[in-house]
Structures are given as C-alpha cells and as structure tokens.
Amino acid sequence: MKYFEPDLIMAVGGGSVMDLSKGAWILYERPDLTDLGMISPLDKLNLRQKAMLVAVPTTAGTGSESTGAAVFHDTAVQRKIPISHDELVPDVAVLSPQFTISMPPELTVGAGLDVLAHAMDAVTTPSANEFTEPLALKAIEMVTQWLPRAYKNGNDREARFRMIIAANIAGIAFGMSGCHLTHSFGHALGAVYEMHHGLCVGFFIPYSFQFCQRVTDNHLAICKALEIAAPTAKEGLNNLVAEVRGFLKALNVPLALKDFGISKKDFENKLPRLVEYSYGDISCYLSPRPITAGQCEMVMKYAYEGQDIDF
Amino acid sequence: MGYWFEDPTLKALAPLALSSSIRGLTTIFNTPKIYAGFNVIPEGPVIGPTTMDALGPRCPKKKAFLVTDEFNQRYAKKAVQFLESGGFTTEIWANVLREAPLENV
Numbered sequence: 137m138k139y140f141e142p143d144l145i146m147a148v149g150g151g152s153v154m155d156l157s158k159g160a161w162i163l164y165e166r167p168d169l170t171d172l173g174m175i176s177p178l179d180k181l182n183l184r185q186k187a188m189l190v191a192v193p194t195t196a197g198t199g200s201e202s203t204g205a206a207v208f209h210d211t212a213v214q215r216k217i218p219i220s221h222d223e224l225v226p227d228v229a230v231l232s233p234q235f236t237i238s239m240p241p242e243l244t245v246g247a248g249l250d251v252l253a254h255a256m257d258a259v260t261t262p263s264a265n266e267f268t269e270p271l272a273l274k275a276i277e278m279v280t281q282w283l284p285r286a287y288k289n290g291n292d293r294e295a296r297f298r299m300i301i302a303a304n305i306a307g308i309a310f311g312m313s314g315c316h317l318t319h320s321f322g323h324a325l326g327a328v329y330e331m332h333h334g335l336c337v338g339f340f341i342p343y344s345f346q347f348c349q350r351v352t353d354n355h356l357a358i359c360k361a362l363e364i365a366a367p368t369a370k371e372g373l374n375n376l377v378a379e380v381r382g383f384l385k386a387l388n389v390p391l392a393l394k395d396f397g398i399s400k401k402d403f404e405n406k407l408p409r410l411v412e413y414s415y416g417d418i419s420c421y422l423s424p425r426p427i428t429a430g431q432c433e434m435v436m437k438y439a440y441e442g443q444d445i446d447f
Numbered sequence: 448m449g450y451w452f453e454d455p456t457l458k459a460l461a462p463l464a465l466s467s468s469i470r471g472l473t474t475i476f477n478t479p480k481i482y483a484g485f486n487v488i489p490e491g492p493v494i495g496p497t498t499m500d501a502l503g504p505r506c507p508k509k510k511a512f513l514v515t516d517e518f519n520q521r522y523a524k525k526a527v528q529f530l531e532s533g534g535f536t537t538e539i540w541a542n543v544l545r546e547a548p549l550e551n552v
Contacts, residue, residue: 140538142512144502146530148523149515152547157514159552172552176451187512188505191479192488192526194519202478209546217450217549222477228501231483235522267476293485301483308478326546333546418452 137164146190147226148235150247151198151333154191155206158224161189172208173217181223191226194235196286196299197247197334199254199307201229209327214409216323218418225311231304233297241287242332244299245387248283249338251275251303253318256341258309260354261316262424268309273361275306280362280383287387316423317344321435324413328406329398339389342377343435346445349373352424377444392442403440410436488529499533511535516543 137145137160145164147157159172165183169175191201200206204224208217239247258264258272279302285295315337321344322337345355349369359366359376366372381391390396393403414420414436415429427435431447438445451457482498489497503509511530515523520541527537544551 137512137540140510140512141508142510142538143506143508144511144530144535146511146513146526147515148513148526149519149543152545153514153516153519153543156543156547156552159547159549160514163552172549173450176454176457178457188502190502192522194522202481204477207547208549208552211548211550218452222475225477226479227505228498229479229481230487230498231481232485232487234485235488235519235525265474267474297483297485304481304483312474312476330546416453 141186143187144190145187146192148192148194150193150195151200151207154193154198154200155208157189157191158200158206159208161187162224172219173210175219175221177220177222179221181221183223184227188227190228190230192230192232192235193300193303195239195243195247196236196296196303197250199251199303199310201226201231202304202307203311205311207323207333214327215413216327216417218323229304231300233293233300236296236300237290237293239290241290244286244290245283245389246332246334246338247303248279248286248299248334249384249387249389250334251299251306252279252283253322253334253337253341254310254315255279255306256358257315257318257344258306258313259357260345260348260352260424261313261422263313263422264354265313268313269357271305272309273357275302275309276358277361278302284386314422315419317347317419317427319419320414320417320423321432321439323417323419324410327413328409329396331396335389338384340439342380343439343445345373345377345380347427347431347435348423348425350425354424393440394442398440400440407433407436488525490525490528498529502530503533506535509535511537513537513539514543515539515541517541
C-alpha cells in the first residue's frame with residue numbers, strides 16, 4: 137500500500153478483512169503511529185488525507201462496513217484488541233448480497249448470530265437512544281425471520297439480501313451505542329478457544345439477558361418487537377430467553393460451553409484467562425449492570441454447565 | 448505495555464460518555480454512504496445512479512488498493528473489473544489472515 141500510494145482502499149471480505157483494512161489505512165495515513173493497540177477514541181487521527189475507505193462485506197455479520205470499530209488478535213498474548221474511532225467509519229459501504237451467497241451454513245450462522253448480539257446489546261445498553269433503538273429492533277426482527285432461511289438454503293437470494301441489510305443496520309446501531317456483555321464474554325471465549333466470533337457472542341445472549349435483568353427492563357422492547365408475551369418484566373425475560381435458546385438450538389448452536397466439546401479440566405485451566413479477558417474487555421463497561429471479575433467467573437461457570445443465571 | 452482500553456480514566460469515562468444520563472449533549476449519527484442491492488457492483492453498463500458516483504469524483508489519482516483474503520479473491524476480482532471500468536488502476540493484496548492478527552496489519 138505504501139508503495140502503490142492509492143487514493144482508494146477497498147476492503148472485500150468479512151470482519152477480519154474490513155478490520156485489518158482499517159488498521160492498514162491508519163498506518164498508511166499515519167506512519168508515525170506504530171501501535172494500533174494504543175489508539176484511543178479520543179485521539180485525533182486526521183485520516184482521509186491520502187485515501188478514502190470503501191467496505192464491501194462478503195458476510196452478513198460484523199457490520200464493520202458501517203462502524204468505526206475494528207478488532208485485532210494479539211497472537212503474542214492470545215488476546216482480542218478492539219479499537220474504536222469515529223474516523224474509522226468507512227466512507228462508502230457496498231452491500232452486495234450475491235457476495236454472501238457462497239458462505240457455508242456454519243459461517244452463515246456465526247455471522248448471523250453476531251448481528252443478533254449486536255442488535256440485542258444495542259437495545260439493552262444504557263447508551264441506546266432514539267437513533268439506535270429502532271434500527272436494532274428492526275435488525276432483531278429481520279435476523280429471527282431470515283437467518284433460518286439463509287442457513288437452510290444459502291442460495292435464497294431474498295434471505296441473503298435481508299441479512300446483509302440486517303447486519304448493516306445492527307452495525308450502525310451498535311457502532312453508536314456500543315455492545316456490552318455478549319461481546320465481553322464472546323471476545324474472551326473467541327480468543328482463548330479460537331472459536332468463531334459470531335458463534336461466541338451469540339452463545340452468550342441468554343446469559344447476558346439474565347445477568348442484566350435485575351437492573352433493566354429494556355428487553356421488553358425486544359419482546360414487543362418479536363410479539364413475545366410479557367405480562368411482567370420477569371415473565372417477559374423468561375419467554376425471551378426461551379425464544380432465543382429455541383432459535384439457537386434450531387441453528388444447531390450448543391447452549392452450554394461443555395457441549396462445544398470443551399472438557400471440564402481444560403475449562404478450569406483456562407478459566408482465569410477467560411475471566412481476565414472478559415472483565416478487561418471494554419464492552420464490560422457498557423453493561424447496564426456493572427459486573428465484577430468474580431461475577432464474570434460465575435457467568436462463565438454457569439455458561440459451561442448451561443445453567444440459568446440466578447445471581 | 449498496556450492497551451488504550453486499560454487506561455483507568457477511559458474505563459471510568461466509557462459508561463459515563465455513553466450513558467443516558469447525559470443524553471442530549473452530543474449525539475453523532477455517523478454512517479457511510481450505503482449502496483445496497485444485487486446491482487451495486489454491476490458487470491455491465493448501468494442506467495442511473497451507481498456506486499461509481501461515490502468513488503470516481505473523490506479519487507483524482509484513480510488508484511485503488513483492494514484488501515482481501517484467499518477465500519474472497521473471486522469477489523475482489525469482480526470489484527476490480529468494476530473499478531477498472533471506471534478508469535481505476537488496481538492492486539489486490541489477498542493475504543489477510545483469519546481473526547486479523549496484529550502482525551498481519
């Protein structure tokens with residue numbers, strides 16, 4: 137890139153490609169910055185002096201084509217490094233559904249669950265606002281309707297089109313309001329076990345709802361959008377969690393960590409790192425219910441067994 | 448070495464900056480220009496607005512660098528055809544690794 141000196145950078149791929157392009161774009165525009173892990177949202181980057189960024193997603197998941205977020209993997213310490221900056225929002229997003237048609241079913245599910253986690257978090261975070269909530273709710277409706285179709289038949293053009301739109305609007309929503317616990321836990325799981333990001337964050341949706349319900353009833357907006365009975369906040373939560381679990385099950389996603397083939401011994405050995413990474417993840421700080429490292433550990437243990445969160 | 452998100456000040460500010468308690472001070476709706484549909488990267492001539500409208504006028508050098516991975520090279524090639532039809536010279540870098548390792552950037 138440095139020698140070619142482009143004035144247009146085009147990322148064609150999934151989340152990794154778009155995120156990496158953002159990183160390369162920063163280094164191209166700002167060769168004085170060498171450590172991407174130290175770029176804070178408060179820094180002035182002054183991008184767009186040399187090139188514009190165009191994102192062409194080939195998965196319907198990350199939403200990176202419409203956000204200022206990028207996640208890198210620090211392989212030296214097996215840790216996810218998220219960065220977020222307003223200037224990193226691409227100039228143009230090109231959503232071409234036929235580029236997603238060849239996604240295999242497992243990747244379709246992983247990417248689709250990433251959309252669902254973005255949207256669910258964007259509704260329930262305290263920073264949800266009038267701009268983000270309608271987009272996130274619409275994305276939830278669309279994922280529940282179209283992801284099963286895209287999973288069953290990858291050539292379903294309408295489902296692919298709806299899913300790439302859902303991914304984009306969920307991206308816009310969480311790009312403004314942030315994600316919370318699904319992503320704290322999901323990032324940790326993905327880094328330690330090298331599992332697909334979307335699968336990890338989608339897996340934690342029910343646990344995140346259950347942990348947060350003591351301090352928020354924002355999930356009622358999701359119940360309303362999905363026409364889930366909610367005579368009381370608690371019943372609404374139970375029905376919503378049951379609905380999400382049914383949805384995950386229908387997509388062949390395990391509901392407990394042990395069902396991913398992770399042995400108890402291995403889990404216990406890696407638990408301190410899972411806790412350290414989830415508690416240290418920036419998304420933790422956007423949770424409606426503040427969480428301690430001890431609670432992170434308990435959530436992980438409950439998730440391993442597939443138990444309901446009752447604390 | 449620490450990461451930006453380990454800064455205690457930022458940790459304290461993150462929920463405050465985004466919290467509903469200060470909603471009303473500044474809300475930025477920041478999105479790209481979005482083109483969506485089955486014809487956004489057309490293989491032939493197009494009547495009416497096209498994706499190229501957003502690219503050509505902003506890129507005087509008309510030099511496009513495409514970043515992709517092995518799996519998506521075929522789509523990058525379609526994008527190349529589209530860009531070249533708009534007068535761009537292109538180069539593809541297809542070495543992105545899974546989960547975007549820092550050393551790959």
